[in-house]
Amino acid sequence: MPVYEYQALNKKGNNISGLIDADNIRNATIKLRSSKIFPTSMTEVKTQAGKQKKSFSFSYSKIRVSEIAMMTRQLATLIAAGFPLTTALHTMLPQTKKESFKRVLSKIKDSIEEGSSFADALAQYPDIFSNIYINMVRAGEASGTLEIVLERLADISEKQHKLNSKLKSVMAYPILMTLIGAGVLFFLLTVIVPNITSIFEEMNHSLPLTTQILIHTSHVLRQWWLMILGFIILTIFSYKIIIKKLSVQTAIDKFILKLPVVGELVQKISVARLTRTLGSLLENGVSLLDALEIVQNVTGNKIIKNALIDAKKEVERGRELGDVLSQNNNFPYLAVQMIKVGEQSGNLESMLKKTAQVYDDEIETTIVGMTSLLEPVIILVMAVVVGFIVLSICLPIFEMNQLVK
Helix, strand or coil: CCEEEEEEEECCCCCEEEECCCCCCCHHHHHHHHCEEEEEEEEEEECCCHHHHHHHHHHHHCCCCHHHHHHHHHHHHHHHHCCHHHHHHHHHHHHHHCCHHHHHHHHHHHHHCCCCHHHHHHHHCCCCCCCCCCCCCCCHHHHHCCHHHHHHHHHHHHHHHHHHHHHHHHHHHHHHHHHHHHHHHHHHHHHHHHHHHHHHHCCCCCCCCHHHHHHHHHHHHHHHHHHHHHHHHHHHHHHHHHHCCCCHHHHHHHHHCCCCCHHHHHHHHHHHHHHHHHHHHHHHHHHHHHHHHHHHHHCCHHHHHHHHHHHHHHHHHHCCCCHHHHCCCCHHHHHHHHHHHHHCCCCHHHHHHHHHHHHHHHHHHHHCCCCHHHHHHHHHHHHHHHHHHHHHHHHHHHHCCCCCC
């Protein structure tokens, strides 16, 4: 069914815009007028041309996790209230603010009306809806518990968004301090220091080593700052190209896991994502083997992903998941033991969710501890650098005073 984008006036005379699906423009106009909306212009949204599809995919990539979580929660509420799926999607269209997301939801509704399942309709937009999201919806449709599955998906999305927001918020202040500190030091070394040290260079007297280092550093930054900036930008772009290689990603992820504090934090985040998603999939009727296949891409670490691939092969041979994971050092002891208890008690889904909660709490504690230490470290480094600059300037002055005496 075609989708039309309209500009209209509501009954209060305010300008509004939106999307509506209908067989033709005439029917679209009738539908709008029945809702007390009076269109002033209407154009069909076409997605057949490759060029237009490309522009849509660019817009889709901007749809945030929080928007998907909100949509999922609203959809679950409407379905639980007795709304048919297509009616629920149609009801949500006017409430969706982002135009690109409106178009996606409208196209999904059209696909369902044409006979596709909800999961198959979602699968047409892999850049928006993850493989986990689609498979859980498919399991919910098969078991007749779609509203429950959507509630759990909303919980997962909201927790993921909360964790990402927490990481960004706690790192914002240290990053800002670092950038400001680097800017201040650059200004000191390129503007202030040369004006002061020029006096020392005119003297026919040997300067202390620290002063010589300061003068040389200042000279390099003033003469070559543009080349240094270009080198940094080139390094960043090269890194982004090289990081796409699987072997490089694996090597970097392996190195990160070996770092003292950061490695432990990354491990906890991966395990929390893994156990929460695995528990939700199992609760919704997905088999353990299929669930292990799905969750491989949520860990965010190639080493842990490879360990899950190996674990799936062992589980296919009849071994228990906890026993397999216990032989891999990349999984924490506590998580493995909780998985074993869950398998032995026949309540693996519940234990997986409890494991995720335990590690969520540990992640938050670790992040708070790291940021509380990071701030004084940054201040200490700044103090050492500024102290070095002051010392390098003061030493020649002290020597000049001694010569005068």
